[in-house]
């Protein structure tokens with residue numbers, strides 16, 4: 001049974017776990033690059049500080065967010081969208097660090113989606129109690145491209161649902177260095193993150209950080 005779900009990549013710290021057709025966890029895939037990723041996140045956040053955005057219904061989200069790359073994800077009273085400028089500064093989002101794009105492309109290739117060229121990286125910062133309710137990611141122009149997610153810092157429980165909100169969810173524990181790729185038939189599955197448990201992680205303090213790489217603009221654009 002275990003052998004059906006997990007097979008070795010190159011060490012026992014790096015196993016791949018198939019969640020569904022098109023959804024794959026690459027356990028530990030980013031662990032070696034984590035210190036460099038965290039340093040780069042610090043540089044992005046110095047230029048585009050984390051902020052808790054408002055939902056279209058005007059509630060403040062519990063997750064704090066920033067972005068880098070040509071497009072950044074935004075939520076406000078007008079709705080959800082991608083935009084080239086940070087509304088807090090009026091300036092373009094910080095450039096996507098080279099390491100980010102390389103890691104996202106390597107993970108996507110590993111999962112069977114070669115040539116992934118993300119134009120948006122949303123950075124989510126969770127503290128104790130922060131959560132993401134069940135939702136679909138459908139604000140992107142090119143739903144043929146996968147999404148790559150990188151977990152750093154405190155562990156979290158990811159909720160993986162179906163194509164309809166009322167379908168049952170499975171709980172997927174994600175830890176520091178785990179990478180998940182979602183594409184093809186899994187691209188529009190409902191998903192969320194359970195309220196973060198209080199804790200301390202050496203390099204991130206009381207936080208979990210998540211990078212989500214997306215092709216948000218029209219196919220061909222960049």
Ligand code: MD3
Pocket residue numbers: 122124132137147149180182186187188189190191192193210212
């Ligand atoms: C499954 N973030 O920012 S990324 C988000 O851990 C978001 O911060 C979560 O969901 C986080 O929108 C999880 C994982 C993810 C992203 C896209 C998906 C899972 C997905 C698309 C389809 C199915």
Ligand code: FE
Pocket residue numbers: 135136137191
């Ligand atoms: Fe999402």
